[in-house]
Amino acid sequence: MRLHRVAYLPGDGIGPEVCSVAKRCVEAAGVRFDFEVTWDAQLVGGAAIDEIGLALPPATLDACREADAVLLGAVGGPRWDDPSAPTRPEDALLGLRSELELFANLRPVVAHASLDAASPLRSEVRAGADILIVRELTGGLYFGRPQGREEHDGVESAVDTLRYTRHEIERIAELAFELAAGRRGHLTSVDKANVLASSRLWREVVDDIAPRHPAVTIEHALVDSTAYLILTQPTHYDVIVTENLFGDILSDEAAAIAGSLGLLASASLGTRVTLHGRFGLFEPVHGSAPGIAGQGLANPLATVSSAALMLRWSLGETDAADALDAAVTASIEDGPRTGDLGGSDGSEAIAGFLLAHLDERAEVPA
Ligand code: NAD
Numbered sequence: 001m002r003l004h005r006v007a008y009l010p011g012d013g014i015g016p017e018v019c020s021v022a023k024r025c026v027e028a029a030g031v032r033f034d035f036e037v038t039w040d041a042q043l044v045g046g047a048a049i050d051e052i053g054l055a056l057p058p059a060t061l062d063a064c065r066e067a068d069a070v071l072l073g074a075v076g077g078p079r080w081d082d083p084s085a086p087t088r089p090e091d092a093l094l095g096l097r098s099e100l101e102l103f104a105n106l107r108p109v110v111a112h113a114s115l116d117a118a119s120p121l122r123s124e125v126r127a128g129a130d131i132l133i134v135r136e137l138t139g140g141l142y143f144g145r146p147q148g149r150e151e152h153d154g155v156e157s158a159v160d161t162l163r164y165t166r167h168e169i170e171r172i173a174e175l176a177f178e179l180a181a182g183r184r185g186h187l188t189s190v191d192k193a194n195v196l197a198s199s200r201l202w203r204e205v206v207d208d209i210a211p212r213h214p215a216v217t218i219e220h221a222l223v224d225s226t227a228y229l230i231l232t233q234p235t236h237y238d239v240i241v242t243e244n245l246f247g248d249i250l251s252d253e254a255a256a257i258a259g260s261l262g263l264l265a266s267a268s269l270g271t272r273v274t275l276h277g278r279f280g281l282f283e284p285v286h287g288s289a290p291g292i293a294g295q296g297l298a299n300p301l302a303t304v305s306s307a308a309l310m311l312r313w314s315l316g317e318t319d320a321a322d323a324l325d326a327a328v329t330a331s332i333e334d335g336p337r338t339g340d341l342g343g344s345d346g347s348e349a350i351a352g353f354l355l356a357h358l359d360e361r362a363e364v365p366a
Contacts, residue, residue, distance in 0.1 A: 002035040004276070004315045007067040009044040009060065012080075012089060013288025014298035015073020021300035021351040022071065022307040025327065028358040029311070029320035037315075040067060044096075045075025045089035045288075055092035061099055064281070068274045069314035070096070071307060072283035077290040097137050102268035102281055103168070104175050105135040106309070107251045109258050111234070114333045118259030118341050121231065129234035129257050132183065134176040135247025137268055139168045140198075142244050164198050164243065169205040175269070176241035177213040186238035187218050190226045190246055202243060223250070230254055251285070261286040262299030262340040263332070265306040267313055276316025282306040292339075296346040299338040301328050304354060327357040 008023065010016035023039060030036055042060040043051050055075070064070045075089040096102065111119065111129040119126055144161030151157070173189070180187040189206045191199035203220055210218045221229075223246045230237065230250060234257045242250065255261050264285035272279035284302030292298055308324035311317040335353040337343025 002276075002317075004035060004037045004069075004317075005067045006037050006039055006310070006315075007060070007063040007070040008039040008041045009064075009070060010041070010047075010073040011044050011075040011288065012046040012077050013074055013290045013293040015045075015075070015288055017293070017296065017298050017347055018284060018300040018303035019071060019073040021347060021354070022303040024351060025304050025324055025354050025358060026307050026311065026320070028355050029317070029323050032323065032358065033317060033320045035315070035317055035320070044072065044092050046077055046080040048092070049080060049087060049089060053087070055087050055089050056095040056099075060092075061095075064096065064100055067279075068276070069279065069310045070100075070281040071303075071310060072096075072281055073303065074284065074286065074288040076288050077293070094142065096281060097268065098143065100279070100281065101138060101270045101272070103136065103138045103271065104172055104269045105137040105247065105251075106179075106267040106269065107133040107135065107254070107264060107285060108305075108309075109133065109251075109254045109264065111257050112259070112329070112332050115259035115263075115341065120256055121234070125232065126234055126257050129237075131230075131234065131237045131254060131257070132179060132239045133247060133251045133254060134172065134179060134239060134241040135251060136164075136168065136172045136241075136243045137247075138244075139164050140244035162196065162198050162243075162245075164201060166201065166205055169202050170209065171271075173206045173209050173241060176239055177209060177216050177218075180216045180239040181213055184238040185216050187216050188226070188237055188240045189218060189220050190223050190240055190242035190250065191220065192223050192246070193220070194222060198243070206241075226250065227253060231256065255285065260299065260340045261302070262338065263301050263305070265302050265309055267306070267309040269313060274314055277312075277314045280310065280314050282310040282314075296348060297339055298347050299340050300347050300350055301331060304328055323358055324354075327354045330357050 010019040111126040116123040144163040193199040269280040312321035336345035336349040
């Protein structure tokens with residue numbers, strides 16, 4: 001029996017509901033594939049502010065450092081939206097990324113044919129789209145200093161700094177090349193090299209690394225044209241690698257290809273090596289959806305897919321990851337549907353479908 005330790009951070013709004021479904025799915029997979037997970041439940045975001053006045057309490061950070069992986073729900077909500085508040089739930093996200101050195105954010109986007117009606121794109125445009133967006137997560141504008149507001153001689157201004165070191169670009173580009181080599185062998189590096197010095201360094205470093213990966217075709221593209229092409233020719237893309245801000249925007253835009261935010265999973269990988277893989281934080285792309293929180297209406301599939309990424313990347317449980325992915329695909333194709341996908345079923349109906357699919361007596365679909 002293999003043992004794994006996961007820091008369990010459900011957070012706010014629909015976070016606890018969707019995390020609970022993902023946790024039960026992992027436990028069902030554990031029974032079937034002979035492993036056990038210890039869930040170290042900790043406060044984060046608004047729930048942590050209410051309880052102890054901090055979005056990211058030290059105990060939560062310690063639990064993450066001691067774990068093989070972190071499963072996070074979502075943080076935030078109108079209760080904590082006061083702009084003058086000393087701490088906001090979202091502070092926890094940036095804190096986790098920088099403290100845990102989660103430098104690579106992976107967001108897979110797949111167009112399931114059965115969700116044509118949920119996507120604003122025409123079926124012939126999205127058919128076959130299968131993109132992996134690799135976003136740099138600990139550099140660029142969100143972390144560069146100086147940052148803040150200034151006033152000189154009566155002139156008010158604000159500044160953010162976009163800085164990347166060669167090392168930061170190298171490690172994310174290296175990972176993106178490796179991921180592309182394991183897929184269809186096509187990597188698009190997105191930048192704004194016609195204007196930004198940081199993008200020119202980005203492009204240079206990617207080109208320096210390319211000869212180490214002869215099986216991968218590399219193309220450079222500008223972020224503005226990519227924003228257009230990703231929706232008009234989504235099947236052109238295999239792996240996209242880009243810096244923090246561009247990746248933030250492009251990956252939410254790409255959600256339109258999948259059909260719903262309630263389906264998109266993410267993995268944020270760190271540098272620490274664990275017993276069976278690489279330490280990471282796994283969370284759905286969506287937020288805390290306060291409008292539907294506590295009503296059992298949330299779609300848990302993005303969080304279940306995030307748990308599958310956790311099994312694959314951090315816990316080394318590949319068979320269990322395949323089984324969770326297969327259960328999610330079956331649920332999308334034949335299962336009950338929540339409101340975001342045009343249905344009227346609740347989270348527990350989806351949970352029941354997934355758990356039945358994961359039952360060890362079931363065949364694992366190829
Ligand atoms: P959101 O993702 O929470 O919701 C956007 C829309 O999608 C809403 O209509 C919501 O009901 C729907 N939706 C989202 N997830 C769903 C699911 N699983 N099932 C069904 N419907 C779903 O984004 P928002 O409304 O802009 O933000 C709400 C709060 O979440 C804010 O406080 C925001 O700061 C926070 N937020 C947190 C994260 C995070 O924790 N990583 C990410 C984004 C937003």
